[in-house]
Amino acid sequence: MAKDSGIGASIKRREDVRFLTGAGNYTDDINIAGQAYVYFLRSTVAHGKLNAVKTEAAAAMPGVVRIFTGADFAEVGGIPCGWQITSRNGEVMKEPRHPVLAHGKVRHVGDPIAAVVANSLAEARDAAEAIEVDIEDLPAVVDMKAAIGGDAPAVHEEAPDNICYDWGFVEENREAVDEAIKGAHHVTTLELVNNRLIANPMEPRVAIGDFNRASGESTLYTTSQNPHVIRLLMGAFVLGIPEHKLRVIAPDVGGGFGTKIFHYAEEALCTFAAKALNRPVKWTADRSEAFISDAHGRDHVTKIELALDAEGKFLAIRTNTLANMGAYLSTFAPSVPTWLHGTLMAGTYTTPLIYCNVKAVFTNTVPVDAYRGAGRPEATFQLERVVDKAAREMGIDPVELRRRNFIPADAYPYQTPVAVAYDTGDYHATMDKLVEIADLKGFEARKAESAARGKLRGLGIASYIEACGIAPSNLVGQLGARAGLFESATVRVNAAGGIVVMTGSHSHGQGHETTFPQVIAEMFGMPEDMVEIVHGDTARTPMGMGTYGSRSIAVGGSAMVRAAEKIIAKAKRIASHLMEAAVEDVEFKNGEFTVAGTDKKIDFASVALAAYVPHNYPLESIEPGLEETAFYDPSNFTYPAGAYACEVEVDPETGVVDILAFTAADDFGNIINPMVVSGQVHGGIGQGVGQALLEGAVYDSNGQLVSGSYMDYAMPRADDLPSFTVDHSCQTPCTHNPLGVKGCGEAGAIGTPPTVVNAVLDALNSGGINVPHIDMPLSPARVWSAIEAAK
Structure with missing residues (x-):
């Protein structure tokens, strides 16, 4: 039976009342x-x-x-x-x-x-x-390859070759990767572009x-x-x-979307x-x-090579990427193509050897920085496109090839060859769920129906993983971060029992004013409307690092839980005194303090009042008031993951692509509010479709942005998107935060682009048109040109 309050309940977003009635304060x-x-x-x-x-x-x-x-x-x-x-x-x-x-x-x-x-x-x-x-x-330089070609004008005198850095990861793997690729049974090579995007909140x-x-x-x-x-x-x-x-x-x-x-x-x-x-x-x-x-997003050019043995097992991956920094270094720009990208190149697979080289390039364009997903979409697109191409080249079903290489469910914690260690996951389970809810068995019949109408139907599959809640501070400090990546919260219990939570996280669409109270209400056994969330003001909230990288509930929510635990511990001491019992005998559940083995009890509101009217407890051992602050610094990233499927129809006469169905099976760990989670996934998928089919910032050779308005920059519209099938029932809770949560805000934008592109290429190739790759966005003109070139 569905819950109607607390953790796991699909409570309507309380902030939407003011947003939808024009009462927001922007x-x-x-x-x-x-x-x-x-x-x-x-x-x-x-x-x-x-x-x-x-x-x-x-x-x-x-x-x-x-x-x-x-x-x-x-x-x-x-x-x-x-x-x-x-x-x-x-x-x-x-x-x-x-x-x-x-x-x-x-x-x-x-x-x-x-x-x-x-x-x-x-x-x-x-x-x-x-x-x-x-x-x-x-002279202006826009093209990255030209910028580092030797004769290009320098954007900055301090970088005469226009290279910001030349990063190698993991450097000690490089020779072993080279040898594995030389000796592999099969090597799939793919050159691709991760198109520049304009965030447009x-x-x-x-x-x-x-x-x-x-x-x-x-x-x-x-x-x-x-x-x-x-x-x-x-x-x-x-x-x-x-x-x-x-x-x-x-x-x-x-x-915000990062921008x-x-x-x-x-x-x-x-x-x-x-x-x-x-x-x-x-x-x-x-x-x-x-x-x-505003800072732009993505803009990578990559060559990726995947080495496989005769059975389709992954042996090694090698990538070489040019990453556009634009004219200046934006706040977090250097981390996006490196630590937020290279560390995700293992994906959901057991590839033993990986090496990534990234050259960051200055050009005469708007600075580039994090955009929804930030590095993880770029890594996932490379990986899931080359896996799909390898499946086609080796004649292996793309679902089966992925299954052969998934990290086993009993292998956790799993140390990847790219530094990070996944704490939990079950990629076979999300793929099984996807196969079921997307009705992949019925695809051939649907494909035949499309063919009868002269359309090419394609099925795209992708498996993704991301790293959320960027942390811990001591690790990211070693990696070059110039700030800590903790989060903070102050929980204040008022004398009448209501609670104010002041959080360093910030909401710009995520629904914190709804989901954060669900956590606190569950902990204190009270209605959500007794909890107020305060954020966005440095004079009213403790020092925090804000919201990005799907960190709000995993890091900000954990800080909130830790502060609430301090409140409960102090309240138990007050309750034990009021009930004349030992504190170790006091239990707190459903808003009441009880003494084990007796009928003594006192409600939380009475204890809160006693905290501010301390007439009856020993001041030498208990301070008045009920307010606590906690700073939470995670011990690891969290690792949401999932499997996506997309079905498209391609008109071979015009190159027009229609998305007919899109299915997402995600593992976000424990879920606070299923409705909010589904909404986040919907939004991410919409932005992923935009990147795959429509969006792309285009500069001419003189550095003029020719896609500088909505007349030239194609944002996704309602009729570009189907109704999504979204499932998040496959849950492997995070093991290192108190809520077991993983984060959900970026998943759709990470898993969607390769899923859509794989679907279009499947439509063409299974329809007898040999097209190995088309760079995003897959506009009708690009698809039609690829079809014509293949004839």
């Missing part, structure tokens, strides 16, 4: 009396020497308060990078300065040159048009700076997934503001300007501006 909804408005003048060329920025005429225009240029920020720090990678030769990565406003050079279309502050946005925009900018055009970025002259405190309101990290990076490394004098508030955030993790120049500018002008300053991006100012 950053752009905030307006401060006397605020001015910012308009950024951005570079229209991809690469150039910035000879002069003349602002005199613009500064004299109506309503202009002040114009800032790069010269105003010459004495402050650049936008910092939060992760340092060391090349395989021991050299530290090249880390050129990323100025708040361009100074000396512009390096991509959209690079901010000047910021006009005026009494109205219209006046700021008009004045920006009057700024005279003298830019000496320089529903809410564009906004920043509002405010300064209190009386207290000397700066406040930044911003659309951020991790306000404490922004406070740390901007305060300590850019503007030099002590943390106790800097408050960062991220109210309701309308989607709102990072510290951006606009946040620093607005905070700096508010203090300089002693006046609130507000900037809101428009959609076209977001295309050239």
Whole structure:
């Protein structure tokens, strides 16, 4: 029987009431009396020497308060990078300065040159048009292979070859991998592109700076997934503001997908300007501006080789990847193609030898950083595409080939050859569930029906694993992280028994205000509406690392549990005194404290009141109050996994692809709210379909973003997607966090792209059209061209 409360119940999202009734409080909804408005003048060329920025005429225009240029920020720090990678030769990565406003050079279309502050946005925009900018055009480099070819212009003088780092992993495996590939019975080779994506969350970025002259405190309101990290990076490394004098508030955030993790120049500018002008300053991006100012995602070019024996057992994998960093290093950019990618190249398989080489490349394009999945989709796409190609080349059913190489269910904990150790999993179980619920046995009949209508029907399969809850801090510190990756929570019990949880995690669509109370309500035996969640304000929450990498419940939820356990332990001491019993005899269950072997009991609300009215317990041994804080640093990643199937129809005359069915069988460990989990998977699948079939950021040779609006960048629409079949009944709980949870937010975006591409290629190849690979997005033009080329 389905639960109606607590852990495991499909409770409706409480935050949706305000979102659906227009009562949300987003950053752009905030307006401060006397605020001015910012308009950024951005570079229209991809690469150039910035000879002069003349602002005199613009500064004299109506309503202009002040114009800032790069010269105003010459004495402050650049936008910092939060992760340092060391090349395989021991050299530290090249880390050129990323100025708040361009100074000396512009390096991509959209690079901010000047910021006009005026009494109205219209006046700021008009004045920006009057700024005279003298830019000496320089040759731009967009293509990564060309960028490292020897004669390419240098994006940064500090990296004359345009290589940020040359990373090898696992370096000691390299020779053994080479030998295994040379001696293998069969080697499948595939060159592929992981297409550049533009995140496009529903809410564009906004920043509002405010300064209190009386207290000397700066406040930044911003659309951020991790306000404490922004406070740390901007305060300590850019503007030099002590943390106790800097408050960062991220109210309701309308989607992030990774793009709102990072510290951006606009946040620093607005905070700096508010203090300089002693006046609130507000900037809101428009959609076209977001295309050239928000960090992009993916953009890898890879050659992968898979060595197999005569029975189809995997022997070795070798990959060589070029990863685009864009013009500057964004906050977590260096970690994405390395530690978030190379460590997942084992996938769900027992491949004994793996070697990955990644060269990170500077180009005259928008910086690239984490986008939903961040490194794991790139690894999964490479792996699941080459496995599918190997199955076709060796004449082995793609499901069977995967089964032959799955890590056995009794092998855990399983040490992979790429550093990470999986604690639990059962990939045969998720594949079995997929075969059942996707009705793979009935596929041939459905294929025949499609053929009768002149369509090619294909079936795509993929198996994925991801690493969530990036941790532990001591490990990621060794890998180059410049911040801890713990999470925090403060649990405060009020005198009347209600609970407030202040969490360092942040919600931008995940449903924390619903799921977090389910955990607390279960622990304390109370209704969920007695629990309030506070997040997104550095002045009201303990220092935390925010939300990304599907870490909210696994890391943030675990911190919350640890703080609640401290509360319960203290409450037991109070209850034992009130009931005149030994504390070791007191039990707590369903909201009541009882004494074992007696009928003595007292409810939690009474104990809470006694904590704040301490007339009747010994102050020398128990402090008044009932409030505790916990910082949780995981001992390992969590490892969600699953198996996906997709059925498509391809029109051989036009190349149009229709997705007819999509099935996902996921293992997320223990589930807090099944409805919320299903919604997260639905969203991830939608974004994965977008990458596979529709989306792709395209630059011309001069560095102009030709897909710079929704007229040219194809986002998935409702009629591009079928109804999904989603199952998460295969549960192998995580062994190292108190909830046994693994995370679910990125799974759909990781497993979907190879599943869809495999389905399209199956349709073509099983229909007699020999097409080994098509790079994403598989637009009708690309599919049709591949069909024609194969004739």
